Each structure stands twice: as C-alpha cells, then as structure tokens.
Amino acid sequence: MIRLKDIAEACGVSIATVSRALNGITDDNRGRSERIRQVATEMGYFPNSAARTLKTNRSNNIGILYEDRMNHEYFSTLIDALRDEAARNGFDVTFINPKAGNDTGNYYEHARRRNLDGVVVIQADFNSAEVIRLATSSLPTVVIDHEYEGCDCVLSDNHRSMEQIVEAAYHMGHRRIAYIHGEDGTVTRSREAGFYKGCAELGLRVPSTYMQSAKFHDPAACAQTVMKLLDEPEPPTCILCPDDYSCLGALSLLEAKGLKVPDDISLIGYDGIRLAQMTHPHLTTYCQDADAIGREVINLLMDAITNPEDHVTRHIPVSGHLIPGETLGRIKA
Amino acid sequence: MIRLKDIAEACGVSIATVSRALNGITDDNRGRSERIRQVATEMGYFPNSAARTLKTNRSNNIGILYEDRMNHEYFSTLIDALRDEAARNGFDVTFINPKAGNDTGNYYEHARRRNLDGVVVIQADFNSAEVIRLATSSLPTVVIDHEYEGCDCVLSDNHRSMEQIVEAAYHMGHRRIAYIHGEDGTVTRSREAGFYKGCAELGLRVPSTYMQSAKFHDPAACAQTVMKLLDEPEPPTCILCPDDYSCLGALSLLEAKGLKVPDDISLIGYDGIRLAQMTHPHLTTYCQDADAIGREVINLLMDAITNPEDHVTRHIPVSGHLIPGETLGRIKA
DNA sequence: TATATGGGTGAAAACGATTGCATTATTTGC
DNA sequence: GCAAATAATGCAATCGTTTTCACCCATATA
Numbered sequence: 001m002i003r004l005k006d007i008a009e010a011c012g013v014s015i016a017t018v019s020r021a022l023n024g025i026t027d028d029n030r031g032r033s034e035r036i037r038q039v040a041t042e043m044g045y046f047p048n049s050a051a052r053t054l055k056t057n058r059s060n061n062i063g064i065l066y067e068d069r070m071n072h073e074y075f076s077t078l079i080d081a082l083r084d085e086a087a088r089n090g091f092d093v094t095f096i097n098p099k100a101g102n103d104t105g106n107y108y109e110h111a112r113r114r115n116l117d118g119v120v121v122i123q124a125d126f127n128s129a130e131v132i133r134l135a136t137s138s139l140p141t142v143v144i145d146h147e148y149e150g151c152d153c154v155l156s157d158n159h160r161s162m163e164q165i166v167e168a169a170y171h172m173g174h175r176r177i178a179y180i181h182g183e184d185g186t187v188t189r190s191r192e193a194g195f196y197k198g199c200a201e202l203g204l205r206v207p208s209t210y211m212q213s214a215k216f217h218d219p220a221a222c223a224q225t226v227m228k229l230l231d232e233p234e235p236p237t238c239i240l241c242p243d244d245y246s247c248l249g250a251l252s253l254l255e256a257k258g259l260k261v262p263d264d265i266s267l268i269g270y271d272g273i274r275l276a277q278m279t280h281p282h283l284t285t286y287c288q289d290a291d292a293i294g295r296e297v298i299n300l301l302m303d304a305i306t307n308p309e310d311h312v313t314r315h316i317p318v319s320g321h322l323i324p325g326e327t328l329g330r331i332k333a
Numbered sequence: 334m335i336r337l338k339d340i341a342e343a344c345g346v347s348i349a350t351v352s353r354a355l356n357g358i359t360d361d362n363r364g365r366s367e368r369i370r371q372v373a374t375e376m377g378y379f380p381n382s383a384a385r386t387l388k389t390n391r392s393n394n395i396g397i398l399y400e401d402r403m404n405h406e407y408f409s410t411l412i413d414a415l416r417d418e419a420a421r422n423g424f425d426v427t428f429i430n431p432k433a434g435n436d437t438g439n440y441y442e443h444a445r446r447r448n449l450d451g452v453v454v455i456q457a458d459f460n461s462a463e464v465i466r467l468a469t470s471s472l473p474t475v476v477i478d479h480e481y482e483g484c485d486c487v488l489s490d491n492h493r494s495m496e497q498i499v500e501a502a503y504h505m506g507h508r509r510i511a512y513i514h515g516e517d518g519t520v521t522r523s524r525e526a527g528f529y530k531g532c533a534e535l536g537l538r539v540p541s542t543y544m545q546s547a548k549f550h551d552p553a554a555c556a557q558t559v560m561k562l563l564d565e566p567e568p569p570t571c572i573l574c575p576d577d578y579s580c581l582g583a584l585s586l587l588e589a590k591g592l593k594v595p596d597d598i599s600l601i602g603y604d605g606i607r608l609a610q611m612t613h614p615h616l617t618t619y620c621q622d623a624d625a626i627g628r629e630v631i632n633l634l635m636d637a638i639t640n641p642e643d644h645v646t647r648h649i650p651v652s653g654h655l656i657p658g659e660t661l662g663r664i665k666a
Numbered sequence: 667t668a669t670a671t672g673g674g675t676g677a678a679a680a681c682g683a684t685t686g687c688a689t690t691a692t693t694t695g696c
Numbered sequence: 697g698c699a700a701a702t703a704a705t706g707c708a709a710t711c712g713t714t715t716t717c718a719c720c721c722a723t724a725t726a
Binding site: 001046047048049050051053054059061069070071073075076077079080083087092093094095097098109112113114115219245248249252255256274275278279280 | 334379380381382383384386387392394402403404406408409410412413416420425426427428430431442445446447448552578581582585588589607608611612613
C-alpha cells in the first residue's frame, strides 16, 4: 500500500507537506498541492484509517446496536436508512455485537475498543446495565424509541399514532375497540397510553378485558388472543394488533373461522410493511417513517460528534401516517 | 483510556511484558502474567484496535457489501447470520458503502482503507468493474451466488431447487408448468437452467411463452405477467414465481379474478419468507437456508484470512428445502 | 561448582498518519 | 527595492500496540 512517505519521495517534499496538501490545509500554492494530489491519485493512494484513527482519535465510524434478530422489515429499512445517511456524512457503520466473540465485552467497551465516534441504539433491553452504561457514557449515543435522561433520542410517534388509530376506528362507527399490545417496554407503554387517551377523549369505555397482551411479531399469539376476545360477552368490533405480522395471523384465524374482515370485524395493524398491501384485504395499518427516523438519528449523532461542546441533547419525535387499507370497515348503523 | 503503559507502571514491569502477558505469549511464570492480567481488568483496560491494526495489519473486521436496499427478508436473515457467525470468530462486521461519502471510493479501496481482513459480497452487480476488482483482488473475498474464477463462493442451490420444484409440480399431475423469472443475472440464469433441466428430464414440453420475465420482489409485475399467461390458448396449470412477494401478488390477482388457488391454478413461490406461512392459502415455496449459507461464508473467509498460504478457493453449494404449503394442488385426472 | 539451556524480560524500533514548532520562502505594503 | 507580514515547509514527536533482539536469571546437566 502506498504511504504518505512514498508520495513525499516521489514529489521531493516532506511527509508533512503531503499530509497537508491532501487534507487541504494549505492554500494551493503555485499549484504544488495540486500536483501532490495528482501524484497521490496516480499512485493509487488512500489513507490508512487505522493510523489516522490512532493519531486523531476519530474513526469516522459509528456503531449500531440491536439485540434482536433483524427479521422485521421496519428494522432492516431503518438500518438501510442509517447506513445511507451515515455514508452521506462520510461515516461507516459497524455492528456492535451482543456477543462479542470470546471477549466478555460489554457494548460500551466494544465501542471504545473500536474507536467508534458514536453509537445508535436501534433496539435493546433498555433496562439492562450494559445499555444504560452506553447511553449514559460520554460516547455520543442516540437511542431510538426510549428516553434516557441526558441522552439524545428519536421517538417514533407511538403515543400519537395510537390516538390516530383509535380516532380512525371511531369515525368508522366503532365503539367497542380492543387493543392487543406487544411485550412490555417503552414502546408498548407509550402506545398503551396513546390508546387510552384516544378512547378517553372520545368518551369510549374500555373494559379491562379489551386490553390484551401478546407478543410482537407472533401471528399465532395474536390469533389466540383474538379468540379470547371473540369469546367475550360483548366482543369488540375492532381489534388493534401489535404489528402487521400479528395482524395477518389474526386475519388468517378470522377467515378460517368464517368471519369476514372487515364486514364482521375490523382489524388494524402496525408498521406498514410492504406485504400489508399485498394481502386481501389490504391491511389498515400505521406506517412509521423509517427514512426520516434514520435521518434525524444521524443528524443528532453528527452534531454530537462534531460539536461535543455546544451540543444540546434533544428528544426528537418523528411522525408516520395511517395507511387506509381495507381491514377497517364501517359499522352498520 | 487505559494504555499498556499504565498497566506497566502499575505493575512495575515493561510495556512489552504487559503486552505479552495479556496476549498469552508467555507461559505464566510465577503467576506474574496472571497478576498483570488481573491488574489490567481492575483498571478496566481494553486494547485500542486502531493501534493494534496499525501494527499487525489485522483488523478483525470484515466488510459486507450489498447494493440493493435490504428490504428482503432473505437478506436481513443472511446479514444476521453473518454477523453472529463473524462474532463467534471474534470478528466485527462493517458495511461497505455503495456511495462512500464524498470520496469517490470504490469498494476495494474502501475495504483497504478500513483495513478490512476480508469481504463478503452478498448482492451486487456482478459485472461491474468495481465488484470484479474486489473479487479478483488479493483481499480475501467470498461471494454469494456468483462464481468468479479463483474466488471463494457459496451458492444457494438455485439450479437444483428449480428441478425439485418442477418435480414437485409434476408429481401433483401438472404438465403445463410456466416459469416467471426475475431480472437477468447469475441467479436467474441458474434457476432457468434448472427449470429447463427438470422439465427435460420429465419429458415436459415448454412452449416459449411459458418462460416469462418479470422483476424480483415486484408483486404487480408478477401479477401482470400471470395475466399474460392466462390469456394463452393453452394456459399453464401451475406457475412458478420469482419469489414469495411476487407470488403473493399473483395470488391476489387470481383471487380478484375469482380463480381459486390451488383448485383452479397452482402457484409456487421462492424464498420461504415467514409471511408465506401466514397467508391463506399458505404458499408452496422453496426456502433457502440463510443460516447455513452464513456459516459457510464465514468458514471460508476465516480460512482465507488465517491461512492465506494454503487456502484453496472453493465453491460451496448449500441446499434449502421445499415448503409444502397449499398453493400447489393436485391436478384432477 | 561450572557450563549449557531456555524462557522471561526490557529497550527500542516499527506501523502510517497528524501536528506544534521553528524555519524558510513568498507576498505585501510602503 | 526593502522590511514586515504571511504562508508554506520540514523536523520530530506522538498516538498505542507488537515484536525483534540482546540480555539476564534460574534451572538442569555434567
């Protein structure tokens, strides 16, 4: 590999001069810098990032952490968005590993060892010591969908989205709306609150049995819970599911039982995966704007990295939108 | 951050001794190494990978390249598998970026600049100069689903899988089988060949109109092509789709036209995404073993990295399996 | 007791870049 | 055209680690 030294020798100048020419420190005097740059390109030079990192303490590399497997469309879209947005800023993206090889490395250590300039927490157990350590460390960190004191975060509108969903169902005439939520966590609690608020504002009574718990991304679990709801003395006319996968599970079950969606019962999903628009009927669902979230995350991170002094931590909400679909039907008067 | 120097001072030994103790070079003499290790842990030491990389020319970091957006379940599963398998070997994973910030960096340069020890090409335009450069470089590279001369690769069984699919349809009594394939490329050509071979072995005639082209992951395109096939004077009784998403598009269309799947016509997908088993009817589809592929890829890469001398390049096939599903029906005699 | 043996040790040189400081070359103002 | 100001340059130190080499000390062997 070509080093600065090689270029220096080829040009008959010192290493320092080459470094400065390539980094644009010197105003191009007599075209000398220009010539150096040209020679560098001719020789096929590119900087050794390890050396640069060692000296400058900047790696132009950020870490992303997610503990689950990435088999939800929302996650992979988000990761793509992060990658692209980081690249636009000249940054690379490296995974922070839940199980870092032989080393009993925690996340923070892993990030430091790799000289990462910042970290994005996409999804994790927000109560675990390791994650808290990371979020509260001096390392620039942006967390998605969870608020830590003094830590930047980007929040998809879990609360507001549920309100919107409830309103949408209400406007279609539904008065008996049940909510099957996912596992407990920041996201779930926020959505739950939004659901209750939406109901309260519209004066809807919510029997305790209308609030059910299942698991995220588990169609069978959701279907089973739907069964329970149908056995209620007063079954709901509209059921909100934790996510689109679960919703599809519910849809299957209902069809298998001979119930027509949305004629007999309405369903609403969450996430807006592409497949939701390929089924019959298309899912009525709420779509989070993963690209926008990615953009905001990287913006925050870049600011925290480049202006550590006057960076003020912020909590930024990003809103999505309701996809009409066909699983939410009008209640016959 | 704690440096070797700090530990050396704390222990009253030289930096070299600390380095050797921590790396297990010295047989633990009089428990000294043990004590050094202990002090290191107490002080919260972890190595600076930039420094280590600079000195050793090894980063314990591999790159993965994919040019598309990662919105297919197969890709994200694969990336997860690669990440986990790499971690098991003490390696991290960094994305190689199609558009590397301001730099007009090609893939190879990007990998070198980052001191990556190896690269996995998950998906790319295999004819582009950049990708060829990467694959033919001295940098350990494993390519998935494309064979370059002298370059390691792991091949999902595109060819054999199509034969199996054809056989499965045949055994259900189908004699008029059409194939809608994706965009041209290594994968498509291999599948096409498998399809023809399967038909030939069973003595099935394949009218040229039965071989149609659409796009991968485009339900609408597939649906449209299905329309064309239905207009044939002798329409097929079974249609093979490029992938599950496309297949769902076809399924929707057929249902919309009042045709029953699989009673009136059979469909077979490809990929085995989770959603394929949540629809009604469940998709009959072929599932690639992403975990196994990931495992093989990393195995190859690790060998190429650790034994560059006696590493022999290999082309490894990984087979998947047919998921029965319900969209392939028996032809009434 | 003296001599080989052998591994543990420390000093120091790398790896390739950036950067403070002193110096030299160039430009500017008069 | 000369002094002062300014810009560009080179030297050398430095980032944190690994590793060569010479050295030392302990143990085993004669």
